[in-house]
Amino acid sequence: MAGASVETDDPPEQGAEVNQPGLGELRDAVANHRWPKLPGWASLRRDGLAGLSSAISNVPDGMANGVLVGVNPIYGLYATMAGAAAGGLFSSTQLMMITTTAAASLSASEALGGLEGEARAAALAVMVILVGVFQIVFGLLKFGKLIRFVSYSVTMGFLSGVSVLLILNQLPVVTGYEAAGSNRITQTVNLLLHVAEINLVSLALAVLTLVLAVVLPRTPLSNLGRLVAIAVPSVIVALFDLGDVEVVRDIGEIPSGIPMPVLPALSSITFDVTTGALAVAVVILVQGAGVSQSVPNPDGARRSTSRDFVAQGVANAATGFFNGLPVGGSLSATALNVIYGAQSRWAVVLAGVCMALIVMLVPGLVSAIAMPALGALLVLAGTSSLKPSEIRAVWSAGWPSRLAGGATFLAALFLSVQAAVGIGVLLSALLYVSRSSTDVSLVRLVKRSDGEIEEHDAPTRLPSHEVTVIDVYGHLFYAGARTLERLLPRPQDAQSPVVVLRLRSLSTAGATLMEVLANYADKLMEVNGRLYLSGINEDVHDQLVRAGKLHLSGPVQVYEATSVRLEATRKAVADARAWLVDRDPGAGPDGDDDQGAQG
Incomplete structure (x- = not known):
């Protein structure tokens, strides 16, 4: 049948479409043909x-x-x-x-x-x-x-x-x-x-x-x-x-x-x-x-x-x-x-x-x-x-x-x-x-008054006493991880900034990415800030624990992904705000829900 599945027996190969010169004529022949049942x-x-x-x-x-x-x-x-x-x-x-x-x-x-x-x-x-x-x-x-x-x-x-x-x-x-x-x-x-x-x-x-x-x-x-x-x-x-x-x-x-x-x-x-x-x-x-x-x-x-x-x-x-x-x-x-x-x-x-x-x-x-x-x-x-x-x-x-x-x-x-x-x-x-290293982009997630989530350009500098939610798009292999390092908002001159970094698409954490995250966490610590990693899958969490480069029980917190979309990020945002309030009860205005977005 002409509409047969294109999936393969091997799960890693599913959707791995190949394009090359000359395939157009073959695909045209297939598209114009019907196989009768005989x-x-x-x-x-x-x-x-x-x-x-x-x-x-x-x-x-x-x-x-x-x-x-x-x-x-x-x-x-x-x-x-x-x-x-x-x-x-x-x-x-x-x-x-x-x-x-x-x-x-x-x-x-x-x-x-x-x-x-x-x-x-x-x-x-x-x-x-x-x-x-x-x-x-x-x-x-x-x-x-x-x-x-x-x-x-x-x-x-x-x-x-x-x-x-x-x-x-x-x-x-x-x-x-x-x-x-x-x-x-x-x-x-x-x-x-x-x-x-x-x-x-x-x-x-x-x-x-x-x-x-x-x-x-x-x-x-x-x-x-x-x-x-x-x-x-x-x-x-x-x-x-x-x-x-x-x-x-x-x-x-x-x-x-x-x-x-x-x-x-x-x-x-x-x-x-x-x-x-x-x-x-x-x-x-x-x-x-x-x-x-x-x-x-x-x-x-x-x-x-x-x-x-x-x-x-x-x-x-x-x-x-x-x-x-x-x-x-x-x-x-x-x-x-x-x-x-x-x-x-x-x-x-x-x-x-x-x-x-x-x-x-x-x-x-x-x-x-x-x-x-x-x-x-x-x-x-x-x-x-x-x-x-x-x-x-x-x-x-x-x-x-x-x-x-x-x-x-x-x-x-x-x-x-x-x-x-x-x-x-x-x-x-x-x-x-x-191309993988350059195909990395960051957006800031901001919650609107009607509850919808908007994507804004990621800031170049972090605000003080606020939760900034950053979603990451692209591959974070070693070259991509270095691009992420360059794009992350700078914590210098801020006081107690908190970053929730959403890494839902991350399937594996390489050594370069771990180094980038560890260095960024250290920079946040220098200005009394914190790093929260949300949407992490179980395998990546295990990699982070085994590597031991991130202080996961202190200035870096990890929230594993769940079957409910954005649930891990919402939990990270709530905990980050609670930490800010405990640290400085006067920090952040009331109704802060529209600033550090849940994403």
């Missing part, structure tokens, strides 16, 4: 048709991603075969299509560096299995809830950089010119300096593929559009015997039949392969989390980002044993799965089964596909992944977002994928801490 066999038949359609649609993408990784294109089909069949059985998001993605493939290609031939294929198999191991561990540790801390601007910058690299990576393929250079940027410059040497026939075939891939999806051939787009140029190459145009068989021999699982060569496990696997795992999980939270289950079953981590890990572990590419939750493939009418997880599993039949029946056709056609599909994928409107949104969000997005974009272009992902994670953490 009897068992009718539902399975719909799943079978959806699986077959998805498998056919994934043929050109899988092969193109094989080219992108720099291995035999058939490995992309092996990945779609094993990844969908294995991952579909375990995912909590039943319709999430686990298959090859351009971002994961390019990340794997960059991580494999200069390895070639059999050494590259062997290292890829080990890397993909390690990707699966990392993902399974992340899922078992419930890391799904951490995805929400990945900054949108960082994700946008990284994926935009990957999209540009994807386009640049395929320029030599579509032009038929083998560019020289140490990285994609220098190779592109080399290509531009030797434009006269490009293969015009290859370029023409690539342009034809692009035109067909853009136009055919808008015709009755929409489901087969990309497949026809690579078939037509390949037929032209075969009919006219265009020997100077590279085809798949020139890259490597296409094995016939279903591949047998093989054990990876342990000698291929190196530091670069291991760190590359970790980086690829992170890229896949960030992409997959967006898919996981955007597609409701037709039967209303709950979903878990962490369980989907495990499912993608199982898929990659299985794929690695079949020499496949890394796989993950795909935005576009999942949207197509929904559009094709998938009813359950069996559509994903059957897509893998159908891909196995394709691999077994048509290896000869696969070997004749023109490489410029596959390269053109990747150029189209890279171009489609660039989202100008979302880039503008990041740019307009202010200099922190610009800096984070721009730095990650440049890192993706010029550094290794491991370094780019590491920089992205670091920048996300810094942005979160920075």
Whole structure:
């Protein structure tokens, strides 16, 4: 059902919505789709048709991603075969299509560096299995809830950089010119300096593929559009015997039949392969989390980002044993799965089964596909992944977002994928801490004559012989605690000021916050004042008691939160006023209820 719950199995993950480039199209597909209730066999038949359609649609993408990784294109089909069949059985998001993605493939290609031939294929198999191991561990540790801390601007910058690299990576393929250079940027410059040497026939075939891939999806051939787009140029190459145009068989021999699982060569496990696997795992999980939270289950079953981590890990572990590419939750493939009418997880599993039949029946056709056609599909994928409107949104969000997005974009272009992902994670953490520390505000709560509570700007200085009630908004981690310290009203020059600090939203008290509260209590004591902490939950109270930094039986009083809203704060205000009266019976005017508010 379209209105299925978005809650997850893991309580910490509830409400942790992920936003990332490209999710809009998937959410539109889900919003415009309704899942009819069908009897068992009718539902399975719909799943079978959806699986077959998805498998056919994934043929050109899988092969193109094989080219992108720099291995035999058939490995992309092996990945779609094993990844969908294995991952579909375990995912909590039943319709999430686990298959090859351009971002994961390019990340794997960059991580494999200069390895070639059999050494590259062997290292890829080990890397993909390690990707699966990392993902399974992340899922078992419930890391799904951490995805929400990945900054949108960082994700946008990284994926935009990957999209540009994807386009640049395929320029030599579509032009038929083998560019020289140490990285994609220098190779592109080399290509531009030797434009006269490009293969015009290859370029023409690539342009034809692009035109067909853009136009055919808008015709009755929409489901087969990309497949026809690579078939037509390949037929032209075969009919006219265009020997100077590279085809798949020139890259490597296409094995016939279903591949047998093989054990990876342990000698291929190196530091670069291991760190590359970790980086690829992170890229896949960030992409997959967006898919996981955007597609409701037709039967209303709950979903878990962490369980989907495990499912993608199982898929990659299985794929690695079949020499496949890394796989993950795909935005576009999942949207197509929904559009094709998938009813359950069996559509994903059957897509893998159908891909196995394709691999077994048509290896000869696969070997004749023109490489410029596959390269053109990747150029189209890279171009489609660039989202100008979302880039503008990041740019307009202010200099922190610009800096984070721009730095990650440049890192993706010029550094290794491991370094780019590491920089992205670091920048996300810094942005979160920075924004959390500045997203702290104080208001003074004042009780009106009609009993309602008003919020006023917090004073900069405390009044003498009065109770001032301050409510705190925002995160009070160590940086936020320092912001709180700066914003608290100064007690200097006041006599016997009392502060009731309402901390109802505080879930844990860190060492920095305890130090800030202790220092503030000392400053109040110096002017014969007191500090009352209200709305404290039981766990925070226990933390304060164990730490022993606050004199909780003297100048600092703690009032635990109750089920009645503001009850703890009212009790704190009443006790604070009683203390003021006991200390100086003449202090404070009658009818003081409108001054130190109950809040």
